Structure formats: structure tokens, C-alpha cells
Amino acid sequence: xxxxxxxxxxxxxxxxxxxxxxxxxxxxxxxxxxxxxxxxxxxxxxxxxxxxxxxxxxxxxxxxxxxxxxxxxxxxxxxxxxxxxxxxxxxxxxxxxxxxxxxxxxxxxxxxxxxxxxxxxxxxxxxxxxxxxxxxxxxxxxxxxxxxxxxxxxxxxxxxxxxxxxxxxxxxxxxxxxxxxxxxxxxxxxxxxxxxxxxxx
Numbered sequence: 001x002x003x004x005x006x007x008x009x010x011x012x013x014x015x016x017x018x019x020x021x022x023x024x025x026x027x028x029x030x031x032x033x034x035x036x037x038x039x040x041x042x043x044x045x046x047x048x049x050x051x052x053x054x055x056x057x058x059x060x061x062x063x064x065x066x067x068x069x070x071x072x073x074x075x076x077x078x079x080x081x082x083x084x085x086x087x088x089x090x091x092x093x094x095x096x097x098x099x100x101x102x103x104x105x106x107x108x109x110x111x112x113x114x115x116x117x118x119x120x121x122x123x124x125x126x127x128x129x130x131x132x133x134x135x136x137x138x139x140x141x142x143x144x145x146x147x148x149x150x151x152x153x154x155x156x157x158x159x160x161x162x163x164x165x166x167x168x169x170x171x172x173x174x175x176x177x178x179x180x181x182x183x184x185x186x187x188x189x190x191x192x193x194x195x196x197x198x199x200x201x
Contacts, residue, residue, distance in 0.1 A: 010152040017148040021141040028092065028134040029074055031127075035099075038119070039064045042102070045114040052111050063102040070095045080149050089139065096131050103128050157195055167193040 046052055046060045072095055073088040103124050106112050114120055118127075156163045171188055178184040 010148070010155050013148040014145075014152050017141075017145040021138070021145050024134065024137045024141055025075055028131075028138055031131055031134055032072065032092075032095070035095075036068065039067060039102075041116070041119050042106070042124070045116065045119050046106070046109075046112055049111045049113050052109075056109060056111070059105060060102070063098070063105055067095065067098045067102060070098060082146070085142070085146075089142070092135050092138075096128070096135055099131070100128055164193045164195060167191070 043060060043064055047057055070091060073084075073091045075085060075088045079085075103121075106121055106124065112121060117123060154162070159165060171185075171191075174188055175185045180189075
């Protein structure tokens with residue numbers, strides 16, 4: 001009974017940790033959704049600015065290529081592997097760092113002028129600030145989620161004392177005491193207790 005209570009408490013803690021974390025991830029993902037089209041429009045806005053030089057066009061194009069080259073790995077909430085989560089977070093960090101370089105370049109030129117509201121310099125600076133804020137929100141929430149999942153996994157999967165090993169041992173005892181064809185054993189033999197595949201936690 002104590003183990004069940006511990007497990008229920010640990011499972012509830014994971015749910016509580018995910019309540020702010022999941023929408024924070026989704027908000028970050030939605031903000032990034034239009035990035036590729038935005039980059040194209042930024043390039044066109046710079047190219048059409050009066051007094052732009054070939055060197056400035058090339059520099060802008062180079063920075064845009066770098067931003068485009070970042071393969072953002074959106075976090076799959078069903079995968080808990082720390083390495084996977086780290087790679088995903090790093091991809092967002094790289095994206096924002098490179099986009100920040102692009103915005104800084106545009107801010108450093110005196111010729112970037114556009115009448116399109118969402119590609120004006122002030123709009124790009126605001127967007128960058130939102131991206132960085134959303135990214136930091138996910139970073140701040142990740143340790144709580146990781147800690148909750150780790151506590152739950154210890155209760156479930158620790159050798160000998162975990163729920164899975166305890167249940168398998170109990171099945172073996174019942175099978176030995178009553179026999180594999182008895183109602184007692186059949187009542188528990190069909191209850192599955194399995195460990196997750198490697199790399200998913």
C-alpha cells in the first residue's frame with residue numbers, strides 16, 4: 001500500500017510539473033512557426049532599402065543562411081531521455097543566438113527601412129525579446145519536470161525495490177505457491193509490468 005501511495009504521489013508530481021511546462025513549449029514552438037517566411041521577407045526588405053550595398057546584402061544573406069541551417073528539434077513530450085532534451089534545447093539556443101546576430105546586424109545599418117510593420121526593426125527586436133523570454137521559461141521549468149520524472153522512475157524501475165521488480169517477484173511467489181494453472185496465478189499473470197525502452201527515459 002505504501003508503494004502505491006508513493007507511486008500515485010510521484011505520478012501526480014509529474015502531472016503538476018507538466019502543467020506549465022507543456023504550454024510553455026507550445027508557445028515557443030508557435031512563435032517559431034513563421035521563421036522561414038520571415039527571413040525571406042527580411043532579406044527582401046533589406047534589398048529594397050535605399051542605399052544598401054552589395055556587401056550588406058551578402059552579409060544579411062549569410063546570416064540568414066546560418067539561421068536557416070539550424071535544425072530545431074521540437075521536444076516530444078513522450079521522450080524523457082536527458083540527451084534528447086539537451087539536444088532539443090541546444091537547437092533552440094542556437095536558433096535564437098543566430099537570429100539575434102541577424103537583428104543586431106540590421107540594427108547596425110542605417111539603411112534598413114520598410115513600411116511592412118512586422119519586419120520593421122522595432123518589430124524584429126520585439127519578436128527576439130519574446131523568443132528569448134519564452135525560451136528562458138522552458139529552461140526554467142525543465143529542472144522541475146526532470147526531477148519529478150526521476151523520482152517517479154526510481155519508484156517504478158529501481159532494482160529490487162521498484163514497483164516493476166516487486167510485482168514480478170510477487171507473481172513468481174504466487175506462481176510457485178499456487179501453481180501456474182490456478183485461478184490465483186491467472187488473476188495476476190496477465191497484469192503487465194514492463195520497463196521502458198532504452199532512450200525513452
